[in-house]
Amino acid sequence: MRSKKRDEGLIASQILDICRKGAGKTRVIYQANLNSSKANQYLSNMVKKGLIEEIVSGSKTLYKTTSRGMELKQKYQQLQSEMDELQGRIFAVEA
Numbered sequence: 001m002r003s004k005k006r007d008e009g010l011i012a013s014q015i016l017d018i019c020r021k022g023a024g025k026t027r028v029i030y031q032a033n034l035n036s037s038k039a040n041q042y043l044s045n046m047v048k049k050g051l052i053e054e055i056v057s058g059s060k061t062l063y064k065t066t067s068r069g070m071e072l073k074q075k076y077q078q079l080q081s082e083m084d085e086l087q088g089r090i091f092a093v094e095a
Contacts, residue, residue: 016073
């Protein structure tokens with residue numbers, strides 16, 4: 001049986017949600033179900049794009065979703081909701 005890969009947009013949306021109030025890399029890894037390498041890639045890219053910010057306090061680094069990141073997350077959720085609705089209508093017609 002083949003496992004279904006998650007969409008990159010879904011993973012990014014999950015990370016934005018996890019980092020809403022600030023989260024360390026370990027929390028992101030576990031809650032988003034990523035390995036360390038993938039988490040580093042996502043976090044680095046999202047920081048570069050201004051979706052999350054790094055907050056360094058001594059030896060600890062927290063990641064916090066920016067207002068731009070929250071806006072993107074809301075748009076993604078809206079699009080996903082509309083896609084789910086459309087998919088539901090298509091399958092209802094076929095049945």
